Amino acid sequence: MRGKRYRIGIDVGLNSVGLAAVEVSDENSPVRLLNAQSVIHDGGVDPQKNKEAITRKNMSGVARRTRRMRRRKRERLHKLDMLLGKFGYPVIEPESLDKPFEEWHVRAELATRYIEDDELRRESISIALRHMARHRGWRNPYRQVDSLISDNPYSKQYGELKEKAKAYNDDATAAEEESTPAQLVVAMLDAGYAEAPRLRWRTGSKKPDAEGYLPVRLMQEDNANELKQIFRVQRVPADEWKPLFRSVFYAVSPKGSAEQRVGQDPLAPEQARALKASLAFQEYRIANVITNLRIKDASAELRKLTVDEKQSIYDQLVSPSSEDITWSDLCDFPRCLFRSATPLLVL
Incomplete structure (x- = not known):
């Protein structure tokens, strides 16, 4: 005696999946409907991003890249601290600084005059390097670090910062052609902090107090030009400042990262092919x-x-x-x- 025969159907849609189970005869004619249902799903769209139609895969990619960026930043800052100790520079934590925006004042002073006191000079350079490493700006990730060592013109964002500095404080420092970003910021701070309640822009805010002294972002060539001027004014030898410079602006280049994800040709397995x-x-x-x-x-x-x-x-x-x-x-x-x-x- 032959047993019962069944047919199962699955209909995959964009936002639902249809399921059906049917008992059929020996001639494959339907005899009885056992079950039929439709399972509704979100289609892979993140529930919190329905209006923008951003997928879960997209959001998970953002979170993954953020974790990787923070992990690499921690490693880069740790290597910088190790390199500072190797060259005899003390590691000064930001929490130990008492004055508001002291890092900016230290950077401006280092780019302005030579500090005679050797201990104070090394402490100031350490503060400036660690501050720049945390707020170093943006550059094309495909550009190598050594491209910043050579002379580069200041960016459009630096021009915006310079114009804003002239508007807040039209003194000699703000009018100088080769003023560093830190010198411009200090010039605005000295003019009176009450006129601009924030140093940086408040991202995504439309309130009047969202505007700060700094533009949305500075470019790394702007900070690199300032750092080279600091090393030049403070008479730091090349065999010492170049490793520190590379450590501040070090970044993992994405060039060649996709080669590891290329699969093998199914008809020619010895060849790598997308x-x-x-x-x-x-x-x-x-x-x-x-x-x-x-x-x-x-x-x-x-x-x-x-x-x-x-x-x-x-x-x-x-x-x-x-x-x-x-x-x-x-x-x-x-x-x-x-x-x-x-x-x-x-x-």
Whole structure:
């Protein structure tokens, strides 16, 4: 005696999954509906980002990159502290500083005059280096650190900072052409902090007090120019300041990181190739496009291609002798006029 026979169907949609279980006879005719349900899901969209339609994968990528950025920053700052100790510089924690914005004043003083006291000079350089390493600005990640050692012009953001400094305090310091970012900030601070209640911009805020002294962001070449001036004024030898300079602006270049994620060609496993560049994927795309083509016949009506017509066009496109085939060539091949139409996908 044969047992009962069943059929299970799954219909996958963008925001739901349909499930059905049916008992069938020996002739595959439905006998009884056992179960049918529809499971609603969010389609991979983050529940907190419904209006922006940001996916969960996108949000998890943001969190992953943030964790990696913070981890690399901790490692970079630790290596800088180790290098400072190696060259005999003390590590001064920001919590031990008493004056408001003392790091900016220290940076401005280092770029202005040579400090005779050796102990004070080393403490000030350490404070400036550790402060810059935490607020170093932005640069193209594909640019190497050594590109900052050479002379670079100041950025547009530096020009905005300079214009703002002149508006707050039009003195000699703000008017100088080679003023460092720290010198400009100190010039504004000396003019009166009550006029601008914040040093930096309040991100995403539209309140009147959201504007600060600094622009949205400085570029790393601006801070690099200031740091080179500090080393020059304080007479730090090149064999000492260059390792410290590289440690402050060190960044992992993304160049070559995608090579580790490239898969193997399924038809030639010894070759590394992206999946979309594989021969199987290209053949699938060709077949998919051909399926969506329509023919305009003598009656001026569009119709689908027959199996033979699809096979003929497919053979022509995948032929090794086919080079630089255009849509006109395809139209002339079956002596028809092709037009694109809305695809109909039947699962």
